[in-house]
Amino acid sequence: MEHFDRLSELLMQTNKLSVELFSKVAEQYGISHAEIFLLQQIKKSPKTIGELSRLSGFPYSTISGVVSRLEAGGYVVRQKDQQDRRVVWVRLADDVEQLERRLPFLGKTYVHELFAGMTKEEVEKLCDSFRLVNSYLLKKLEEQGERERK
Amino acid sequence: MEHFDRLSELLMQTNKLSVELFSKVAEQYGISHAEIFLLQQIKKSPKTIGELSRLSGFPYSTISGVVSRLEAGGYVVRQKDQQDRRVVWVRLADDVEQLERRLPFLGKTYVHELFAGMTKEEVEKLCDSFRLVNSYLLKKLEEQGERERK
Numbered sequence: 017m018e019h020f021d022r023l024s025e026l027l028m029q030t031n032k033l034s035v036e037l038f039s040k041v042a043e044q045y046g047i048s049h050a051e052i053f054l055l056q057q058i059k060k061s062p063k064t065i066g067e068l069s070r071l072s073g074f075p076y077s078t079i080s081g082v083v084s085r086l087e088a089g090g091y092v093v094r095q096k097d098q099q100d101r102r103v104v105w106v107r108l109a110d111d112v113e114q115l116e117r118r119l120p121f122l123g124k125t126y127v128h129e130l131f132a133g134m135t136k137e138e139v140e141k142l143c144d145s146f147r148l149v150n151s152y153l154l155k156k157l158e159e160q161g162e163r164e165r166k
Numbered sequence: 167m168e169h170f171d172r173l174s175e176l177l178m179q180t181n182k183l184s185v186e187l188f189s190k191v192a193e194q195y196g197i198s199h200a201e202i203f204l205l206q207q208i209k210k211s212p213k214t215i216g217e218l219s220r221l222s223g224f225p226y227s228t229i230s231g232v233v234s235r236l237e238a239g240g241y242v243v244r245q246k247d248q249q250d251r252r253v254v255w256v257r258l259a260d261d262v263e264q265l266e267r268r269l270p271f272l273g274k275t276y277v278h279e280l281f282a283g284m285t286k287e288e289v290e291k292l293c294d295s296f297r298l299v300n301s302y303l304l305k306k307l308e309e310q311g312e313r314e315r316k
Contacts, residue, residue, distance in 0.1 A: 024278075029300050033303035127170055139169045141295060145291060147176060150183055156280055157183065160187065161190075
C-alpha cells in the first residue's frame with residue numbers, strides 16, 4: 017500500500033499548491049475566493065441564491081452579500097423569476113468569453129500558460145493520468161448515487 | 167496546442183467531479199462545504215477568525231457562525247490568545263487522527279478507497295504525473311512571489 021501513500025501525499029500537495037496559487041492570482045485581480053466560487057457555480061447556468069447557499073454551506077445573507085459585490089464589479093446580475101417574483105436568479109452579466117477575458121485564470125488558456133514548456137509527450141501522459149483519475153471519480157460518484165437511492 | 171486543450175478539458179472535468187463527489191460524501195456526514203474548508207485551513211496549525219476570513223473572502227461574522235457550528239459539533243475549540251485577549255484562535259478539538267476517524271474522507275486512507283482496484287503500475291504512473299504537475303505549480307508560485315516582491 018506504500019505506493020498509495022505516496023500518491024496520497026502527492027495529491028494533498030497538488031491540492032495545497034493549487035489553492036495557494038489560485039488565491040494569489042485571484043488577489044492580483046482583486047477578487048476573493050468566495051466570489052470565484054460563485055462565478056464558477058453560475059458559469060454554466062444561472063442559480064438562485066438559495067441554491068448557491070446550499071452548494072456552499074453559507075447562509076443566504078452571506079451569499080447575498082457576495083452576489084452584491086460581484087454585481088458592483090459588473091460580473092453578475094440579479095434577475096427576478098418570470099413565474100415567481102420572489103425567486104431571484106443570479107446570472108453572468110456578460111458571456112463566459114467576456115468573463116474569461118477579465119479573469120484569464122478562469123479560462124482554459126490558463127492551462128497553456130501554467131504548463132508552458134511541457135513537451136507534447138508529457139502533456140499526453142498527463143491526459144492519460146487524468147482520464148484514469150476521472151474514470152475512478154465517476155465510478156465513485158455513481159456508487160454514491162446508488163447508495164442514496166437505497 | 168490541441169493537446170493542451172485536451173488537458174484543459176480533462177482538468178476541468180477532474181475539478182468538477184471531485185467537488186461533486188466531495189460535496190456528496192460530506193453531506194452524508196452532515197458537514198457543509200464551508201465547514202470542511204475551515205477544518206482544512208486549521209488542520210496543520212490554528213488560525214484566527216480574521217485569518218480565516220481573509221483566506222476565504224467571507225466576512226468575519228460569517229466565519230464566526232461557521233466556527234460556532236463546528237464548535238457545537240465538537241470539531242474545534244475557540245481559544246483566547248495569551249498575550250492579546252482580543253485575539254481568538256480556532257484550533258482542532260482533538261488531534262488530526264481523531265478528526266480523520268470522524269471524517270474518513272479527509273484522511274489519506276480515502277485515496278486507497280477511492281482508487282481501489284488500480285494496479286501498482288497505474289498508481290506509479292499517477293505519481294509521476296502529479297509530481298510533474300506539482301513541479302509546475304511550484305514554479306508558478308515562485309514566479310508569482312517574485313512578481314509581488316517587485
